[in-house]
Amino acid sequence: MDTDAAKAFIAAMRVGRAGKSYLLTAHNCSVREFFAILERLSGIKPPLLRVPTFVFVAGSHVLNFYNSRLRNDWREGLDPVKAEMSNCYWFVEARDAKLELAFEPRDIDETLRDTIEYIQQHAPPGTLNPSQMIRARL
Numbered sequence: 001m002d003t004d005a006a007k008a009f010i011a012a013m014r015v016g017r018a019g020k021s022y023l024l025t026a027h028n029c030s031v032r033e034f035f036a037i038l039e040r041l042s043g044i045k046p047p048l049l050r051v052p053t054f055v056f057v058a059g060s061h062v063l064n065f066y067n068s069r070l071r072n073d074w075r076e077g078l079d080p081v082k083a084e085m086s087n088c089y090w091f092v093e094a095r096d097a098k099l100e101l102a103f104e105p106r107d108i109d110e111t112l113r114d115t116i117e118y119i120q121q122h123a124p125p126g127t128l129n130p131s132q133m134i135r136a137r138l
Helices: 004-015 031-042 053-070 081-085 096-103 108-124
Strands: none
Touching: 031 108, 053 081, 081 096
């Protein structure tokens, strides 16, 4: 079964404009709202701990310094700018993808149900026990 995003990727390769970026999004929500939807669909409680933004950003600076200066091994995923940006609410829309690629996003519940089902079917044994998960929200 092709997903909405997979169909849009194929359309972008066939009819998309060279150098054009297309946002394939369907539902704007905060991290808190996202976890609430996941809890409703999966029955798994959201993380209990919420790391304050300043701690998250400060931690990324420490990790960035450690990796870039002490280990001489800069890692893109630890970028302090990205850490700060990840704590902002970003509204995005798929207008161009809808118009140019005939992108038809699915409902968030349908997409997340399929994702949860896939993870449950393909996760290594013993990795999905909610009582063993670390409950931290970054």
